[in-house]
Amino acid sequence: MPNRPLLALSLASLSLLAACGSGPPRTPNPKKPIAERRAIEIIARAMKKERLTPAEGRDVKIQSGATVHMDVAVADRKFGVAYLTENDLGADADAIPKKDPKRPKALVLAEGGSKVETDTKMLILFDKDYLSDDEIGEDHQSTSITAEAALERDVRDFVVQAKAKSWD
Numbered sequence: 626m627p628n629r630p631l632l633a634l635s636l637a638s639l640s641l642l643a644a645c646g647s648g649p650p651r652t653p654n655p656k657k658p659i660a661e662r663r664a665i666e667i668i669a670r671a672m673k674k675e676r677l678t679p680a681e682g683r684d685v686k687i688q689s690g691a692t693v694h695m696d697v698a699v700a701d702r703k704f705g706v707a708y709l710t711e712n713d714l715g716a717d718a719d720a721i722p723k724k725d726p727k728r729p730k731a732l733v734l735a736e737g738g739s740k741v742e743t744d745t746k747m748l749i750l751f752d753k754d755y756l757s758d759d760e761i762g763e764d765h766q767s768t769s770i771t772a773e774a775a776l777e778r779d780v781r782d783f784v785v786q787a788k789a790k791s792w793d
Contacts, residue, residue: 658752659772661696664708667773668697671780675788677702685745688738691720695747703737704746704792706780711752722749732783746792748783750776 659667669679678700685707686692694713698705707713714721722733737745755776757769 656756656758658710659755659757659769659776661708661710661752663773664750664752664755664776665696667776668706668708668780671777672697672699672784675781675784677784680705682707685735685737685742685747686739687721687735687747689720689722689735690738691717693717693721693735693747693749699787702787702793703742703744704748704783704787706748706750706783707735708750708752724751724754732779732786734783744793746787748780750779 672679680698680700682694682696682698682705684692685695693707693709695705696708709721722735724733725731733749733751735747735749737743737747755772757772
């Protein structure tokens with residue numbers, strides 16, 4: 626016959642342990658990418674920190690045949706940065722270079738494909754890689770400060786590479 630006081634004490638202990646839990650799991654806050662206008666400001670600022678002059682963007686036909694809008698070009702140089710949103714992808718989405726799943730942190734580069742732009746180099750950034758959850762709730766897993774810092778880092782890494790390889 627089981628010892629009733631011991632059984633009661635064990636059940637009470639288990640219920641206390643269960644009450645100490647963190648409650649039901651919460652759904653994560655929805656994340657949203659850095660707005661394109663803000664991203665362009667961050668890209669230009671990163672270029673200025675590297676002593677380059679940001680210039681007006683332009684459309685560039687890349688080697689795959691897609692036309693990509695370079696959001697921020699570099700004055701007197703043939704390289705720049707495209708920040709692509711879902712709306713930017715459109716019909717040419719399949720012809721735009723993708724991230725290598727084996728190297729998700731690697732930068733995506735494209736080269737000009739027309740005679741005029743054969744030596745144009747472009748960093749392609751995807752807005753979905755720069756997400757934050759600042760807008761809702763108080764428990765943030767990825768802040769806008771973190772997303773913006775990652776964007777600036779990627780641009781500066783590209784610029785350092787461009788300078789090292791003497792891209793004009």
